[in-house]
Amino acid sequence: MKAIKAVKGTKDILPWEIPLWHQIETLCKELFASAGYQEIRTPVFEKTELFARGIGEFSDIVSKEMYTFQDMGGEWLTLRPEFTASVIRSYIQHHYYQRASLHKLWYFGPLFRQERPQAGRLRQFHQFGIELIGSEYPEADAEIITLACDFYKKIGLKDWELHINSIGNTKDRLNYIEVLKKSLTPYVDDLCPTCQDRFDKNILRLFDCKNELCQQILDTHAPKIIDYLSEKDKAHFEEVCEYLDLQNVPYQINSKLVRGLDYYTRTTFEIKSNHLGAQDALCGGGRYDNLVEELGGPSTPSIGFAAGVERLIMALEAEEKASVQLSPPDLYIAPIDNQAYKGIVKYCTHLRNQGFIIETDLLRRSVKAMMREANRKQARFVTVIGSEELNSGTLTLKHLETGQEYPVNWDNLGEFLEKTILPF
């Protein structure tokens, strides 16, 4: 029989990897809650149209990367390729704006994109992120960016950079694109083939090119988008920077940072790790002041970010910060005969109910093997139980680290563990 493997681009999160995932989820919960953000969970699939309208029909994600299918009623549905569209759909559908004028949300979950897998890119991957819906002011931008940075600081990641930029409102950006085209037209023939293609399709993508010659041409001949912003947007961006300075958040203004999703406006930012391969963006975000309205809601300025969990884990591993948190047993009980196996069960349950982590043998192994197992599991105490211990009412707990033995009455077991575990 041929074994079945996980689908290309998908991965099991293995039992021994789970503690790190819990650590990340817990930090999300604590950090975002500390700023008043509430968790939101939306369905993993939505109507295809939501993403087409939200992300942009001609974006790569929508045009060739979505898992789209028809349900039995013939409706086109899509496994979500990103979170923001779903969150905004929920915001509009449930009229959040009638409850309050500002909403602060966070999320964590799986996303799906049908791309060729490589380092830092999977077909099912996970993101967490936050959305701040309803404020147009630079304080909002600063709060989002600061929270993102705080996350990486608190998780223990060291070697990363924050890049920020402003791509202005739609009108200014279209104007800039015209100027950019004009100033680069003389050099089109020197660009790499993909850039020549991009020149007509989506000229802003030129900035992402990894070809050195293309970058040189851009550096010397491309105007900066910041110089083409309206006075209002320029002032907004300067204020965002000012807020970051106030908190000593280090950043680089990167005029080449143009994000790939169509809905972004004004502030955009990205956090890059210095330890990842080609896919080095840990986290990306920005303003999307028009999205709520475009999806059928009231005009509502908003900003948010999304962060890749697998990439974070890769970066933590590269920096050797992926700490393994085990939950070792407080006590490993090793029964040596049939009676002992039967005699200990009620104590196991009782101690577990008291909150202790108790493990016992389930393979009827030798004492030596059970001791080895207790040691492997890093149990704090181990006890060998035979008829003597059951009849006399006294057992001996051995502290594995020191080898010290402690006689204890069965009735005082919980009390003993409680008292003794703390000092160790």
Add this chain to the structure above:
RNA sequence: GUGGAUGUAGCUCAGUUGGCAGAGCGCUUGGUUGUGGCCCAAGUGGUCGUGGGUUCAAGUCCCAUCAUUCACCCCA
């Protein structure tokens, strides 16, 4: 969709000019009765990714195919 790399034990990998399928780690058991780690010993474990071809003989050479992986594209 395009290009490169790699497929040998559960894991990490050796395997020479074609000539008996290997190591380390892991796992199991034992080293005297009911006590772990270290050490020692034995055991467990492989259709050499798959299918063809060349050859007396293929893990090794040739062709095809699949899988994995990295990169392009794009994005978290």
